[in-house]
Amino acid sequence: MELAIGIILGCCALGAGMAMIAGIGPGIGEGSAVASACEAIGRQPECRSAVTTTMLMGCAVAETTGLYALVIAILLLFVAPGRFVNILTETMSNLG
């Protein structure tokens, strides 16, 4: 029983860690977007306000991907283990 609970907790932690791999993508994407914006502003300084506005919105959209991963990781860390252990305990008690 302890081994099964340990495996569940370990798998949940592993899954949360794997989910957060998706958090790397937005960082790289935002970085390259800002780098390109620097270049654009360097070429046309008068467009600074427009570039900043568009980039803000783009970065907000890009960051949502990371948030999805974050939510999955939080659920796997804090909500799923309790549910899975409850299911296991009920199953074991039903079996005898």
Place this chain on the structure above:
Amino acid sequence: MSKIDDTVRRETVYIAAWVIILSVIMQAVFLIAGQWNIKALAGNILSSAAAVLNFLLMGITIQKAVDKDQKDAASMMKFSQSGRLFMQFAAAAVGVLFLNPVSSILPLFFPRIAVAFRPFVGKKFGNLLPETEASNDETVE
């Protein structure tokens, strides 16, 4: 401390307004469903604050990054994103553990909804197109 750019301030106000509107709608849904309690309200406030602060910090980072060279700007943005993701993780974790999980997680996505509606309210909150671009078009015409 450097001053916050007008563009960043305007967009943050826009996002904050949408977050407040959507939070009120969510609380109304909780109330109608009979699930409302003080924990749902507290979770909503915590996550909404984290979402708006995340957007403001992103704006400030962008404002500072555009003055640097490309490599520094990219690394600055990556570092900022990691920090902000950690901040949101902390806010959502506190909400899920001690407050209402649903009302703590949903407000993190409210800025995304606000961005989706941005083109429809562009005239009210300032056009997405630059003033210089618009004036250039007029001069071309």
